[in-house]
Amino acid sequence: MQEPSQRVIFHVDVNSAFLSWEAAERLRLAGGPDLRLETAAVGGDMASRHGVILAKSIPAKKMGVRTGESIGEALRKCPSLILVPPNHTLYRQRSRQLMAILEEYTPLVEQASIDEAFMDMTGTQWLWGEPVAVAHTIRERVKTELGFTVNIGISVNKLLAKMASDFEKPDRVHTLFPEEIPEKMWPLPVGELYSVGGSTQKVMALLGIRTIGDLAKADRGLLVRHLKKQGEHLWAYANGIDVSPVLEKPPESKSIGNSTTTAQDVCDHETAHCVLLSLCESVGERLRAAGMEAGALSVGIRTSGLQYFSHQMVLPAPTSVTSELHEFACLLLDQLWDGKPLRLLGVQAARLLPQGAARQLSLFEKRDYDREAKMEQAVDSLRKKYGKNAVRRAVFVEREPGKGEFPLKNGKG
Numbered sequence: 001m002q003e004p005s006q007r008v009i010f011h012v013d014v015n016s017a018f019l020s021w022e023a024a025e026r027l028r029l030a031g032g033p034d035l036r037l038e039t040a041a042v043g044g045d046m047a048s049r050h051g052v053i054l055a056k057s058i059p060a061k062k063m064g065v066r067t068g069e070s071i072g073e074a075l076r077k078c079p080s081l082i083l084v085p086p087n088h089t090l091y092r093q094r095s096r097q098l099m100a101i102l103e104e105y106t107p108l109v110e111q112a113s114i115d116e117a118f119m120d121m122t123g124t125q126w127l128w129g130e131p132v133a134v135a136h137t138i139r140e141r142v143k144t145e146l147g148f149t150v151n152i153g154i155s156v157n158k159l160l161a162k163m164a165s166d167f168e169k170p171d172r173v174h175t176l177f178p179e180e181i182p183e184k185m186w187p188l189p190v191g192e193l194y195s196v197g198g199s200t201q202k203v204m205a206l207l208g209i210r211t212i213g214d215l216a217k218a219d220r221g222l223l224v225r226h227l228k229k230q231g232e233h234l235w236a237y238a239n240g241i242d243v244s245p246v247l248e249k250p251p252e253s254k255s256i257g258n259s260t261t262t263a264q265d266v267c268d269h270e271t272a273h274c275v276l277l278s279l280c281e282s283v284g285e286r287l288r289a290a291g292m293e294a295g296a297l298s299v300g301i302r303t304s305g306l307q308y309f310s311h312q313m314v315l316p317a318p319t320s321v322t323s324e325l326h327e328f329a330c331l332l333l334d335q336l337w338d339g340k341p342l343r344l345l346g347v348q349a350a351r352l353l354p355q356g357a358a359r360q361l362s363l364f365e366k367r368d369y370d371r372e373a374k375m376e377q378a379v380d381s382l383r384k385k386y387g388k389n390a391v392r393r394a395v396f397v398e399r400e401p402g403k404g405e406f407p408l409k410n411g412k413g
């Protein structure tokens, strides 16, 4: 892989975003206390204690509170934990305000999630000055104008910029230029390399790879034997190689979605996840039939009180694989849903791209999605030939007594 040289890429990442935004809002409205300085966390679905921690303050982190763990678990570790409910309307507002500031500095801003963005600052030196100086200007502006802090990582590609923004927090600017890799990145545990998950880490441990440096110097053939294509990608990452471009705002593309009104209120996560699976199956099938993949996914819900909420995310890599769509749909639902009884659930795939356009660039393959994609294509053609119920997921068959799948009533679009 050839590294395009002389690019200047920033990765801007809000420090403990949901918690910081809530803290800044409380300071603005009531003058405090500053939740960032307390053992505090944002948790979804707090009433039933089934929800998970979505963000935590640095003092809470020191008490062992982790993002993604259950609220009950977090309270066991930190009984004095102050829990606040999520406020997605506020998050969207703050996110838009942050992006507006970033877009003043370059038109090439790629929002990677609600609280992070890549900026291609190549060639802006004549306008804004040295990258480190302009990064500090942006960091200060966000702090004074919007009331929260960001980390900014600077390098020649997205991977290194992202790794740099993850160094010491909060309110910091870090560089990770190629010549700094041996000193700043190689000593880190391999689990801190972007996109290395738990199962990959286990394989690495068996191969005697503990640090990112070990991985960078490992034999590529050995990695490919054990981790296939992902081994190749991770080796490149460990050596600081990433050729993916910063993508501007994607052109408005049509979307593929499906929603369903349920016969009874949905009150538990297991049922809700099952409904999402059924919806993702039809969305995935339509994507595959159109030869498209989704770059973004959104989930919408309507409560029995007729309130409507939705939440969306850019996917780590475009996909049309049902199980992958389902995994992210569940994640979105869990961030969105406070446990109130639901009457409608919807899933929508957006930012559509032609199939296979981006898979080879993906560095997120914790699972063999290529194999799953082939299997799903086979299922699609069986269904086309023999009817919808020719092949069904075990999870739906087990639910059979009440007559089959969820009463899917409606709405494609």
Ligand SMILES: [Mg+2]
Pocket (backbone or CB within 6 Å): 013, 014, 015, 016, 017, 115, 116
């Ligand atoms: Mg963040």
